[in-house]
Amino acid sequence: MNKNKTWKITIKGMVQGIGYRPFVAEKAVQFGLRGRVINAGGLVVVTATATEEALASFTSFLQDNYPDGCVIIDISHVEVKYVDFQFFSIEESVYELQKGWIPQIPPDIPVCDRCAAEMRDSSNRRYRYPFISCASCGPRYSIMDKLPYDRCNTAMDDFLMCESCKKEYTQKGGIRRHAQTISCKDCGPQLHFNNAGEKGEGRIGESGFDEGTGLLKRGGIVAVKDIGGYHLACLPWNADAVSELRRMKDREKKPFAVMFPNVDEIRKYCQVSDMEEKILKSIARPIVLLKKKEQASAMDQGVCGNSPYIGAMIPCNPLQIMLMEECGPLIMTSANSSGMPIIISDEEMNDWLKTKPVSCGSGILWNERDIRIPLDDSVIKIVAGRQQVFRRARGMVPLPIKLNANATEQIFAAGGDLKACFCFAGDGVAYLSQYLGDIEEEGAERLYRYNYRRIKSLFGFKPEKFAADAHPLYRSAKIAEQIAEGTEVIRLQHHRCHAASVIAEHGLEGSIIGVAFDGTGYGDDGTIWGSEIFLCGDDKDYKRIAHLKPLKLIGGNEGARNCQTMLCAYMDQAGIHGDDETAKTVAAALKNDINTVTSTSMGRLFDAVSALLGVCRYNDYEGEAPIELENEAMKSEEPYPLNFEIEDDGESIIGNPLPLIYNIVEARSKGAVVCDLAMGFHMAVADFVAETCRRLRKRDDSFDQVVLSGGTFQNRILLERVVELLEADGFSVYFNESVPPGDGGICLGQVYLCV
Ligand code: ZN
Numbered sequence: 001m002n003k004n005k006t007w008k009i010t011i012k013g014m015v016q017g018i019g020y021r022p023f024v025a026e027k028a029v030q031f032g033l034r035g036r037v038i039n040a041g042g043l044v045v046v047t048a049t050a051t052e053e054a055l056a057s058f059t060s061f062l063q064d065n066y067p068d069g070c071v072i073i074d075i076s077h078v079e080v081k082y083v084d085f086q087f088f089s090i091e092e093s094v095y096e097l098q099k100g101w102i103p104q105i106p107p108d109i110p111v112c113d114r115c116a117a118e119m120r121d122s123s124n125r126r127y128r129y130p131f132i133s134c135a136s137c138g139p140r141y142s143i144m145d146k147l148p149y150d151r152c153n154t155a156m157d158d159f160l161m162c163e164s165c166k167k168e169y170t171q172k173g174g175i176r177r178h179a180q181t182i183s184c185k186d187c188g189p190q191l192h193f194n195n196a197g198e199k200g201e202g203r204i205g206e207s208g209f210d211e212g213t214g215l216l217k218r219g220g221i222v223a224v225k226d227i228g229g230y231h232l233a234c235l236p237w238n239a240d241a242v243s244e245l246r247r248m249k250d251r252e253k254k255p256f257a258v259m260f261p262n263v264d265e266i267r268k269y270c271q272v273s274d275m276e277e278k279i280l281k282s283i284a285r286p287i288v289l290l291k292k293k294e295q296a297s298a299m300d301q302g303v304c305g306n307s308p309y310i311g312a313m314i315p316c317n318p319l320q321i322m323l324m325e326e327c328g329p330l331i332m333t334s335a336n337s338s339g340m341p342i343i344i345s346d347e348e349m350n351d352w353l354k355t356k357p358v359s360c361g362s363g364i365l366w367n368e369r370d371i372r373i374p375l376d377d378s379v380i381k382i383v384a385g386r387q388q389v390f391r392r393a394r395g396m397v398p399l400p401i402k403l404n405a406n407a408t409e410q411i412f413a414a415g416g417d418l419k420a421c422f423c424f425a426g427d428g429v430a431y432l433s434q435y436l437g438d439i440e441e442e443g444a445e446r447l448y449r450y451n452y453r454r455i456k457s458l459f460g461f462k463p464e465k466f467a468a469d470a471h472p473l474y475r476s477a478k479i480a481e482q483i484a485e486g487t488e489v490i491r492l493q494h495h496r497c498h499a500a501s502v503i504a505e506h507g508l509e510g511s512i513i514g515v516a517f518d519g520t521g522y523g524d525d526g527t528i529w530g531s532e533i534f535l536c537g538d539d540k541d542y543k544r545i546a547h548l549k550p551l552k553l554i555g556g557n558e559g560a561r562n563c564q565t566m567l568c569a570y571m572d573q574a575g576i577h578g579d580d581e582t583a584k585t586v587a588a589a590l591k592n593d594i595n596t597v598t599s600t601s602m603g604r605l606f607d608a609v610s611a612l613l614g615v616c617r618y619n620d621y622e623g624e625a626p627i628e629l630e631n632e633a634m635k636s637e638e639p640y641p642l643n644f645e646i647e648d649d650g651e652s653i654i655g656n657p658l659p660l661i662y663n664i665v666e667a668r669s670k671g672a673v674v675c676d677l678a679m680g681f682h683m684a685v686a687d688f689v690a691e692t693c694r695r696l697r698k699r700d701d702s703f704d705q706v707v708l709s710g711g712t713f714q715n716r717i718l719l720e721r722v723v724e725l726l727e728a729d730g731f732s733v734y735f736n737e738s739v740p741p742g743d744g745g746i747c748l749g750q751v752y753l754c755v
């Protein structure tokens, strides 16, 4: 017999501040439950009466269905004393953090459709109010000071609610009941426009908006305050504005991101798949790298140069919607000098503009709502039918990542120094910081330390275990030593952590081949590693089994940037001795061991091949030469056959790149086409991975899973080819989908390996 019982259902996860309770209430009614739902300190608790069958279908539905932005970690239920509920209701939040629970903190949520519609409705009291928000949208993480998430604990505490807003805040049923960010033209933050360097209030509201958009339309550059920091905006069609913008940002060479009014508008310039559309519209409103269409040539060449991709996004906040409707699409690039954190302070932004005068004029669209923490735009691309995150920041942080490891103690993992990102873990979940830049830069190190303190206190973390990279000179490791105050810091090898980050993310078990390719990481033997293949097992003792042949390369930061000198080092060891100055200098340096390192770096090999083919001789930004090489390869219709020489002694497998370098030189002298050689090189790297995996499985057939990680796998051609080859051979292949494949993801691997 179907007997009604009363159940207490506990839903653990990121379920706050995103309209989860109304969602649960609606579904509960559909599934025939009567009772109530409450927020209880980061948990959602449903107490309801229903049959066992109804309960089971309800909970399994909740496991797989949730509003965008939710992360469900666990759903459990127990039977409690019978209550004869008559209907289903949403109850007041009670904040009582249960002992041992890690609280969940919402990320910033883009403006919802209802608020956007109200903003466009001339009869609404928030018509064209660019800071409209409700209980399920608006800034969250970027304005929070502490828990609970109440207005008095956020940057909104500066604004006293007017009578009308107070009424909406308290009245039952409305979309702004308990909306902590509620505000309006009478009581909330207002839009201001000032010309660069101009002090005071500037033009307020509509007149400020008109001045700002007027300047944009005339080809000016306007700093626009977003949720996680300032953007610099200008028209992508205006060559003068685009080149002035590059000059302002210290002649930065990276492609600029472009904001479009909506996905249909993007489609005019780029190819957009269903999955890409879904990600563009996801709550992170990330920059998505999309393949250009012919029509994109209407934009100035300076926007994204020779790249076949555009970093495209759609509006996140109400002001951006208004800007897009008035003068979109617009370049929206983070406001900072190259290598520095994104600017969040109005005063600093205005001063910065003043020091960088531009002929077409510049100004600032600001508001009084404080940003507590800089958050860049997140960056995602779709590759091999899956998502790959390059930069995990606004809208993604601080969402938890499930960890397939039973962390009983809380752990702090310091990550690496480049593309720095640390994490806290506990309770089987990891919380990663946002992308923090290269902490070799002083500003980024300060940001790292500040974020450590902020995240620690927001969540109330008390780490008992500490992990850091094995590199003896990493600042992140030094910071970890300071934080640990004498507790041992577990030092872990860089590439093992890359591999482990994929294993952790996908909850893999058993025998796994771990492939980690990147530019640089400190190896067990004190040399620089960068093309490592491990045999990974549940004992977490990853054995290095294959890599490129260790070669003598030029060390230091300049070595990593200068592809031409790197090429000379490879050529010299391949027996090709050039007679130009650079070649001679490098040969002498190698001979006398001046500033040399022994390295198996895959990144440097890409640099050298890029220089060898005349594609890029110097990395003006990290990864430029490999990116340009990939772009060149995309033009090829018939890859030139190239391969690594494989040395297999039945124990280690070594790929020797020197004959390959030699073959490229020879092929070029015989007139082989550059793009075909570039493609041939990509294929050779993929073949090396596939062949090594085949040989390892032949030795032990339990190794039928492969994980791919490290910055080199940001390369789409390489990643897709490796996945294709291995899957065709019956391997299960995994790569990073929720954390970056580059060094921004290693903190997750560190946590996994030290549990
Ligand atoms: Zn108000």
Ligand code: FE
Residues within 6 Å of the ligand: 494, 498, 518, 519, 520, 521, 710, 711, 742, 743
């Ligand atoms: Fe790395």
